[in-house]
Amino acid sequence: xxxxxxxxxxxxxxxxxxxxxxxxxxxxxxxxxxxxxxxxxxxxxxxxxxxxxxxxxxxxxxxxxxxxxxxxxxxxxxxxxxxxxxxxxxxxxxxxxxxxxxxxxxxxxxxxxxxxxxxxxxxxxxxxxxxxxxxxxxxxxxxxxxxxxxxxxxxxxxxxxxxxxxxxxxxxxxxxxxxxxxxxxxxxxxxxxxxxxxxxxxxxxxxxxxxxxxxxxxxxxxxxxxxxxxxxxxxxxxxxxxxxxxxxxxxxxxxxxxxxxxxxxxxxxxxxxxxxxxxxxxxxxxxxxxxxxxxxxxxxxxxxxxxxxxxxxxxxxxxxxxxxxxxxxxxxxxxxxxxxxxxxxxxxxxxxxxxxxxxxxxxxxxxxxxxxxxxxxxxxxxxxxxxxxxxxxxxxxxxxxxxxxxxxxxxxxxxxxxxxxxxxxxxxxxxxxxxxxxxxxxxxxxxxxxxxxxxxxxxxxxxxxxxxxxxxxxxxxxxxxxxxxxxxxxxxxxxxxxx
Amino acid sequence: xxxxxxxxxxxxxxxxxxxxxxxxxxxxxxxxxxxxxxxxxxxxxxxxxxxxxxxxxxxxxxxxxxxxxxxxxxxxxxxxxxxxxxxxxxxxxxxxxxxxxxxxxxxxxxxxxxxxxxxxxxxxxxxxxxxxxxxxxxxxxxxxxxxxxxxxxxxxxxxxxxxxxxxxxxxxxxxxxxxxxxxxxxxxxxxxxxxxxxxxxxxxxxxxxxxxxxxxxxxxxxxxxxxxxxxxxxxxxxxxxxxxxxxxxxxxxxxxxxxxxxxxxxxxxxxxxxxxxxxxxxxxxxxxxxxxxxxxxxxxxxxxxxxxxxxxxxxxxxxxxxxxxxxxxxxxxxxxxxxxxxxxxxxxxxxxxxxxxxxxxxxxxxxxxxxxxxxxxxxxxxxxxxxxxxxxxxxxxxxxxxxxxxxxxxxxxxxxxxxxxxxxxxxxxxxxxxxxxxxxxxxxxxxxxxxxxxxxxxxxxxxxxxxxxxxxxxxxxxxxxxxxxxxxxxxxxxxxxxx
Numbered sequence: 001x002x003x004x005x006x007x008x009x010x011x012x013x014x015x016x017x018x019x020x021x022x023x024x025x026x027x028x029x030x031x032x033x034x035x036x037x038x039x040x041x042x043x044x045x046x047x048x049x050x051x052x053x054x055x056x057x058x059x060x061x062x063x064x065x066x067x068x069x070x071x072x073x074x075x076x077x078x079x080x081x082x083x084x085x086x087x088x089x090x091x092x093x094x095x096x097x098x099x100x101x102x103x104x105x106x107x108x109x110x111x112x113x114x115x116x117x118x119x120x121x122x123x124x125x126x127x128x129x130x131x132x133x134x135x136x137x138x139x140x141x142x143x144x145x146x147x148x149x150x151x152x153x154x155x156x157x158x159x160x161x162x163x164x165x166x167x168x169x170x171x172x173x174x175x176x177x178x179x180x181x182x183x184x185x186x187x188x189x190x191x192x193x194x195x196x197x198x199x200x201x202x203x204x205x206x207x208x209x210x211x212x213x214x215x216x217x218x219x220x221x222x223x224x225x226x227x228x229x230x231x232x233x234x235x236x237x238x239x240x241x242x243x244x245x246x247x248x249x250x251x252x253x254x255x256x257x258x259x260x261x262x263x264x265x266x267x268x269x270x271x272x273x274x275x276x277x278x279x280x281x282x283x284x285x286x287x288x289x290x291x292x293x294x295x296x297x298x299x300x301x302x303x304x305x306x307x308x309x310x311x312x313x314x315x316x317x318x319x320x321x322x323x324x325x326x327x328x329x330x331x332x333x334x335x336x337x338x339x340x341x342x343x344x345x346x347x348x349x350x351x352x353x354x355x356x357x358x359x360x361x362x363x364x365x366x367x368x369x370x371x372x373x374x375x376x377x378x379x380x381x382x383x384x385x386x387x388x389x390x391x392x393x394x395x396x397x398x399x400x401x402x403x404x405x406x407x408x409x410x411x412x413x414x415x416x417x418x419x420x421x422x423x424x425x426x427x428x429x430x431x432x433x434x435x436x437x438x439x440x441x442x443x444x445x446x447x448x449x450x451x452x453x454x455x456x457x458x459x460x461x462x463x464x465x466x467x468x469x470x471x472x473x474x475x476x477x478x479x480x481x482x483x484x485x486x487x488x489x490x491x492x493x494x495x496x497x498x499x
Numbered sequence: 500x501x502x503x504x505x506x507x508x509x510x511x512x513x514x515x516x517x518x519x520x521x522x523x524x525x526x527x528x529x530x531x532x533x534x535x536x537x538x539x540x541x542x543x544x545x546x547x548x549x550x551x552x553x554x555x556x557x558x559x560x561x562x563x564x565x566x567x568x569x570x571x572x573x574x575x576x577x578x579x580x581x582x583x584x585x586x587x588x589x590x591x592x593x594x595x596x597x598x599x600x601x602x603x604x605x606x607x608x609x610x611x612x613x614x615x616x617x618x619x620x621x622x623x624x625x626x627x628x629x630x631x632x633x634x635x636x637x638x639x640x641x642x643x644x645x646x647x648x649x650x651x652x653x654x655x656x657x658x659x660x661x662x663x664x665x666x667x668x669x670x671x672x673x674x675x676x677x678x679x680x681x682x683x684x685x686x687x688x689x690x691x692x693x694x695x696x697x698x699x700x701x702x703x704x705x706x707x708x709x710x711x712x713x714x715x716x717x718x719x720x721x722x723x724x725x726x727x728x729x730x731x732x733x734x735x736x737x738x739x740x741x742x743x744x745x746x747x748x749x750x751x752x753x754x755x756x757x758x759x760x761x762x763x764x765x766x767x768x769x770x771x772x773x774x775x776x777x778x779x780x781x782x783x784x785x786x787x788x789x790x791x792x793x794x795x796x797x798x799x800x801x802x803x804x805x806x807x808x809x810x811x812x813x814x815x816x817x818x819x820x821x822x823x824x825x826x827x828x829x830x831x832x833x834x835x836x837x838x839x840x841x842x843x844x845x846x847x848x849x850x851x852x853x854x855x856x857x858x859x860x861x862x863x864x865x866x867x868x869x870x871x872x873x874x875x876x877x878x879x880x881x882x883x884x885x886x887x888x889x890x891x892x893x894x895x896x897x898x899x900x901x902x903x904x905x906x907x908x909x910x911x912x913x914x915x916x917x918x919x920x921x922x923x924x925x926x927x928x929x930x931x932x933x934x935x936x937x938x939x940x941x942x943x944x945x946x947x948x949x950x951x952x953x954x955x956x957x958x959x960x961x962x963x964x965x966x967x968x969x970x971x972x973x974x975x976x977x978x979x980x981x982x983x984x985x986x987x988x989x990x991x992x993x994x995x996x997x998x
Binding site: 012013016017019020023024027031032033034035036037038039040042043045046047050222223224225226227239240241242243280281 | 511512515516518519522523526530531532533534535536537538539541542544545546549721722723724725726738739740741742779780
């Protein structure tokens with residue numbers, strides 16, 4: 001066997017073990033009985049240790065050194081070059097971190113999580129504050145190990161959006177904010193408000209489940225390569241190639257929660273299922289970035305799922321399942337689904353205001369990492385920005401600064417991906433319209449296969465060969481920017497709100 | 500930390516990884532989508548290799564040698580002594596097997612399994628014959644590596660029933676056969692045959708599921724430490740302490756199949772859930788033997804589940820769920836449940852004829868291993884014995900020699916545990932009656948907690964401290980023998996068949 005094949009076999013073995021770890025997580029979130037948790041956390045620790053040891057082993061080091069040497073590297077195919085680069089980057093990062101740092105980090109996050117949960121429950125930031133200070137200190141320490149040129153925040157951004165810089169995000173946000181904030185003001189000033197209350201009622205779980213299966217079928221989600229389960233916080237998990245599972249949650253009083261959770265997660269799953277098989281179990285068989293991943297879930301959730309033509313297709317099923325809609329017109333229903341409002345919670349936000357929630361998180365994170373604000377001032381800063389951007393003043397810490405779990409995991413830099421994903425979804429959408437001019441007509445019939453095929457070909461089949469900026473440029477001819485998204489929301493919501 | 504604690508930590512780590520492997524199996528049998536299989540088999544191989552390496556490592560060897568040295572061994576507690584003995588036995592066995600043997604065995608079984616499946620499908624033993632010859636050769640080779648005194652078959656028996664000898668099984672079978680065969684003849688000659696056909700009908704799966712949950716509740720199965728799922732071949736799996744899962748299967752035309760599968764598997768699960776917590780993740784936290792395990796499942800399935808008083812308790816639920824029983828008396832139903840017949844398939848056999856199916860398997864296995872019969876003669880030998888013991892002549896290989904999967908796994912020596920388990924269940928039953936004289940009264944009310952507590956105290960809490968013979972002796976004062984079982988079936992079936 002050629003040495004590159006040995007290397008790939010080694011990497012695949014790590015992947016096979018990683019897949020099992022994924023399965024354990026899935027089980028814990030969906031199926032495992034309560035009393036399983038204690039032993040399973042030991043299992044997770046044991047297998048994680050084995051995996052980590054393999055990623056920093058002498059054997060791995062030899063592979064990396066061998067294939068990175070100019071002489072050998074130049075003989076590799078383009079794809080193998082990219083693989084070696086990705087593995088080298090990960091390996092070097094792992095090597096840069098002192099073992100005691102990893103242990104301090106693990107300890108700090110394991111303490112911070114219950115503290116955050118308690119703080120949120122009691123709506124008291126002071127409980128979480130010392131933990132966040134500790135985690136912020138560790139995050140800054142991390143940037144020193146990894147190294148950076150301009151902005152410490154680049155270190156985190158790069159983990160989610162390879163190649164992207166803090167300055168890019170700032171510019172994107174600036175133009176987006178300038179367009180969105182006044183537009184949202186117009187929407188909220190409009191007298192033509194949809195009647196959102198018609199979405200509330202009492203919806204049997206089994207009927208909601210039926211609707212989820214119907215919409216998954218319409219999306220061509222393959223049940224031979226996945227399954228749908230219930231989880232408190234919906235997620236998608238690629239256990240392995242040919243096994244990408246989604247979860248949703250059912251609220252008795254609002255069936256749209258499960259419907260759009262299902263569609264959103266299925267969007268993620270379709271991406272994972274469309275990744276190039278030839279790279280199975282290798283790093284190239286991954287999403288280009290978190291934002292590109294989010295562009296897929298958001299495309300299906302919003303640009304398809306909240307589209308008038310698609311709802312026209314779905315509405316007869318909805319009426320069959322939930323008779324209360326028998327006398328409610330599709331137009332009313334569509335408008336209710338697309339209600340825009342100033343709300344405190346990011347995950348409940350509509351597609352127009354959602355990005356504003358992200359902006360303030362990015363600005364706060366970036367300022368924290370660069371010591372321009374202090375942790376103790378967070379509730380104040382948060383609430384001021386919420387008022388300025390979203391127009392809502394949080395009533396307490398629970399519906400303000402404490403709402404997201406990310407920081408309690410010591411995770412910084414993830415939020416921008418949500419927003420960039422929204423922007424990319426709109427860029428892909430307009431490009432798709434050029435290639436599939438009968439987009440609306442197809443959606444009316446529930447035919448989404450051409451859209452999926454388009455994504456497969458343009459996005460999924462690229463795997464992780466390109467960085468997100470290069471991928472978007474290759475597909476659309478443009479850099480990632482907010483113009484398409486702004487165009488999309490203006491077109492759509494001007495009609496709905498008659499402005 | 501004391502060195503014994505280090506040793507236990509090492510063993511626990513192996514257990515934590517083993518638990519994950521168990522979870523992967525569970526998932527494959529119950530939840531995994533079809534396309535998961537290919538990658539998951541690689542995951543299984545990867546983690547199995549890691550586990551195996553840990554069980555034969557230098558570190559393990561050092562622990563074993565250290566604690567087996569007389570000087571150190573004598574300082575250990577009785578429980579730790581037993582642990583060291585168990586681990587030493589396993590370690591030495593692993594060390595005795597040449598690596599090339601393990602690989603030849605793995606290859607032979609991976610070829611034999613599809614061949615067996617095809618042979619069974621086509622009802623053609625010739626397809627399976629060369630594979631079985633190969634596996635038998637490997638099994639005999641195995642006995643040479645492990646070593647034996649009197650009978651090669653002891654090697655296999657010891658893996659399932661530690662300490663038990665082939666001669667013991669032969670004697671047990673002889674007395675059991677002498678009693679059972681004529682008694683079954685009397686049953687079948689009786690004119691008072693139950694009406695078995697009343698068990699057939701059309702039973703909604705969701706109602707059967709409901710019945711399974713009801714009976715599990717009555718058995719005090721703890722859903723915080725387990726769950727019920729569906730599988731083609733029902734099984735119980737201890738993923739870890741606090742997580743013992745059971746599976747059942749639903750046949751639309753016969754609800755008793757799911758009912759008794761559930762009760763049988765729950766019997767296994769209650770044992771696993773009752774093992775001593777202080778030994779969690781160590782070998783002492785295991786069943787005493789496969790037969791003792793089977794004694795638990797059979798106790799709940801037959802001595803409780805097919806008991807008149809318990810059925811009296813359950814029958815109102817059955818009537819509520821399946822209205823066809825509204826006009827059928829409990830007596831008729833009870834007799835139908837306990838119908839005795841000459842049937843070809845072991846897993847469908849009633850509790851009286853079941854042991855005869857086992858006897859012939861044991862006799863054939865033992866003769867094969869000791870070269871007293873040839874593989875090519877198996878169909879003939881099988882059918883002759885079936886006619887002699889069960890009184891049924893198989894119509895073809897599929898309902899004869901090809902019905903069981905065990906040999907295609909290269910597994911010999913397992914069958915006796917089924918029979919011995921039945922015998923033990925009756926021995927425990929009569930001892931329990933002494934301690935719980937109102938047994939029937941309690942069952943009528945569905946109160947099974949006292950029986951479970953009795954099993955917990957007498958059987959479960961012993962873990963693997965004792966060998967099966969010593970355990971039964973400790974509890975009942977007697978060796979394992981067939982007298983209680985014979986007494987039980989004669990008492991019960993003389994009444995049912997009025998003989």
